[in-house]
Amino acid sequence: MNIRSQVSMVFHLDKCIGCHTCSVACKNIWTDRKGTEYMWWNNVETKPGTGYPTKWEDQDKYKGGWEKKNGTIKIRSTGKARVVPNIFHNPHMPSMDDYYEPWTYDYKNLFNAPEGNDQPTARPISMVTGEYIDIEAGPNWDDDLSGSQIYAENDPNLDGLTEQQKAQLSSVEQLVFFYLPRICNHCLNPTCVASCPSGALYKRGEDGIVLIDQQRCRAWRSCVSACPYKKTYYNWFTGKSEKCILCFPRLETGQAPACFHSCVGRIRYLGVLLYDADKLEEVANLPDDELIEAQREMIMDPHDPKVIAEARKNGVHDSVIESAQNSPVYKFVKDWKVALPAHIEYRTLPMLFYVPPMSPVQATKEEDIIDHSTENLFHDIDSARIPMKFFANLFGAGNEGPVRYALAKQKAVRWLRRAQTVGDITAEMAARMLREADCTEEEAMEIYNLTSLCTFDDRFVIPPMHREEAIELMKEPHEHKQSVGFGFSASPRRGL
Amino acid sequence: MGSYFDQILFIALPYVSLFTFFLMTIYRYRAESFSYSSLSSQFLENKQHFWTVVPFHYGILAVTLGHVIAFCIPRTILVWNSHPLRLYILEISALSCGLLTLIGLVGIVWRRLTYPKVRGITSPTDWIIYVMLVLQVLSGVGIALFHPWGSSWFASNMTPYLWSVFTLDPNIGYVAAMPWLVKFHIILAFLTVGFFPFTRLVHILVIPNPYLWRKNQVVRWNRNPK
Numbered sequence: 001m002n003i004r005s006q007v008s009m010v011f012h013l014d015k016c017i018g019c020h021t022c023s024v025a026c027k028n029i030w031t032d033r034k035g036t037e038y039m040w041w042n043n044v045e046t047k048p049g050t051g052y053p054t055k056w057e058d059q060d061k062y063k064g065g066w067e068k069k070n071g072t073i074k075i076r077s078t079g080k081a082r083v084v085p086n087i088f089h090n091p092h093m094p095s096m097d098d099y100y101e102p103w104t105y106d107y108k109n110l111f112n113a114p115e116g117n118d119q120p121t122a123r124p125i126s127m128v129t130g131e132y133i134d135i136e137a138g139p140n141w142d143d144d145l146s147g148s149q150i151y152a153e154n155d156p157n158l159d160g161l162t163e164q165q166k167a168q169l170s171s172v173e174q175l176v177f178f179y180l181p182r183i184c185n186h187c188l189n190p191t192c193v194a195s196c197p198s199g200a201l202y203k204r205g206e207d208g209i210v211l212i213d214q215q216r217c218r219a220w221r222s223c224v225s226a227c228p229y230k231k232t233y234y235n236w237f238t239g240k241s242e243k244c245i246l247c248f249p250r251l252e253t254g255q256a257p258a259c260f261h262s263c264v265g266r267i268r269y270l271g272v273l274l275y276d277a278d279k280l281e282e283v284a285n286l287p288d289d290e291l292i293e294a295q296r297e298m299i300m301d302p303h304d305p306k307v308i309a310e311a312r313k314n315g316v317h318d319s320v321i322e323s324a325q326n327s328p329v330y331k332f333v334k335d336w337k338v339a340l341p342a343h344i345e346y347r348t349l350p351m352l353f354y355v356p357p358m359s360p361v362q363a364t365k366e367e368d369i370i371d372h373s374t375e376n377l378f379h380d381i382d383s384a385r386i387p388m389k390f391f392a393n394l395f396g397a398g399n400e401g402p403v404r405y406a407l408a409k410q411k412a413v414r415w416l417r418r419a420q421t422v423g424d425i426t427a428e429m430a431a432r433m434l435r436e437a438d439c440t441e442e443e444a445m446e447i448y449n450l451t452s453l454c455t456f457d458d459r460f461v462i463p464p465m466h467r468e469e470a471i472e473l474m475k476e477p478h479e480h481k482q483s484v485g486f487g488f489s490a491s492p493r494r495g496l
Numbered sequence: 497m498g499s500y501f502d503q504i505l506f507i508a509l510p511y512v513s514l515f516t517f518f519l520m521t522i523y524r525y526r527a528e529s530f531s532y533s534s535l536s537s538q539f540l541e542n543k544q545h546f547w548t549v550v551p552f553h554y555g556i557l558a559v560t561l562g563h564v565i566a567f568c569i570p571r572t573i574l575v576w577n578s579h580p581l582r583l584y585i586l587e588i589s590a591l592s593c594g595l596l597t598l599i600g601l602v603g604i605v606w607r608r609l610t611y612p613k614v615r616g617i618t619s620p621t622d623w624i625i626y627v628m629l630v631l632q633v634l635s636g637v638g639i640a641l642f643h644p645w646g647s648s649w650f651a652s653n654m655t656p657y658l659w660s661v662f663t664l665d666p667n668i669g670y671v672a673a674m675p676w677l678v679k680f681h682i683i684l685a686f687l688t689v690g691f692f693p694f695t696r697l698v699h700i701l702v703i704p705n706p707y708l709w710r711k712n713q714v715v716r717w718n719r720n721p722k
Contacts, residue, residue: 495531
């Protein structure tokens, strides 16, 4: 055993209202500099939808992640064999057109326009060229556009759905969507790190945060192609790549990351997981349908004395072990198994887990009368509007099993609470639903509490980072005065 | 008078250039390593990028390698060239690499001029270095066309001159009698070397060699390394 600690995350999609507060909080802190305007380290997508960058999940186009070949896994874009001949031009690099061209408006014109018969307007100006542009796409261009033939119908997760299911998703009576907030997954087996020719990307040993060393990045752009989630971004102005840093300066001072802190729906949970790094290679090589379970197996029980002993041997601080024992993420992922990684078939072993959302019942339409009623108070999860196969493609590596399990348990919790609070359901009925969902009453109450009544401290169990022991990073405080937050004192000026 | 200029251009200039090159690249790496970047513009324009940047880089790598080989093993080159067929093969491949470089470079400059996004991030230094490179490649191709068998006379005349410069005993006798186009090529080469540390060309110095030998994953520990 080689126990390491990893700051991990759970996003409870059933609670996400798609308000984009997280994205704005992140943007205001980290990506309002020149060259980063187009970057959204945190973004919220409407599903079904094509996302950002457009169709990022289509790995036939972007070639992100790992692929299984001859019994081992290889970087799908430019691994070691291909990086040298392709160093001048990265063959799978997305361009700005796949994201959008950032713009501002000519606000001055509103004040300075000469007197005339028409109202002055503020025309959009490109933040890249400084010239007037016609806006063709922008961030969240497909926000709430479910049923759209341009966006929703091109969602790569619709693969494998029957024609009937696809048609249903775009008929007005059946329209449905949910939100998928995305940040860097801080994977255990990150392709971005493995692909970096300069060795600029690295995973922090103590907390598993994946970072790009701005001093060593040389703009070879491999990480942008290699990350299957497209969560590393190229700063076209400084010539350096950048990505979500999980607000490590905030974490190190005991604060939740900005997107977590600002979340209005309180959908975000953060905590430490202890995992066995020795299993990493073996797990990443398993067949698709075993990945979810195997990743759960890698995550070790923080109460197990053997695990604690091994963790201590590796220098994991007792306070970190303690926070792993209180981790809400551990409960969602390991105890309850209701949180699932997105697209684990990319084999990067992401450490951001999603609780799949419930959706309304399918409607029936007879002679222009649309009927949404169902015999059961909480309908069968298979008659939900979002097809199980869609969830399976997104959260189950194509398998419905884990998603069905997670949704059934959530439904059982609802039955139990309805029986307790309203009483129009018998206790026996609720107990049967719990049994069917492999859930005890105590567990259901715990899920209910951590989902509905959770306080700030329940959601964010931030391990002490013990920066006081890392004084070597801060040898010269004066050197860092007025520096730029990346941990070095020079200003991030573009090279000549 | 002629020899006075020759002394400035072929003795003083090389040393000034080389001194600047070493001093400033090291200084820049130590003081502003953030500025070491290939400053790729592929993200802003992805199609023309392939058809211009790739031929240029492969071309200039081959051509530069040719110069270095002739500098390192001049005798072997002369022996190789003693047979006309082998001489023609070497000359023709050198010329085609030169043309590949030229086509790629012209494409690069054209792309910089015509795509507004790429033009927007092109600095004045970039334009200067592009002009220098275009002239350098043009004069190189011109030499290959109008002063043939360069692979031989480089080995017999240029290599001794360059060695004399590097061994701090400069002997301009070898270059004084060269045609003006060759002299131009040499002078511009030294100017480029001297200007190198102030340009984006520094990315040549940070090509990633350890990647092929390192483990896939990189973990950095703050304490308790394992």
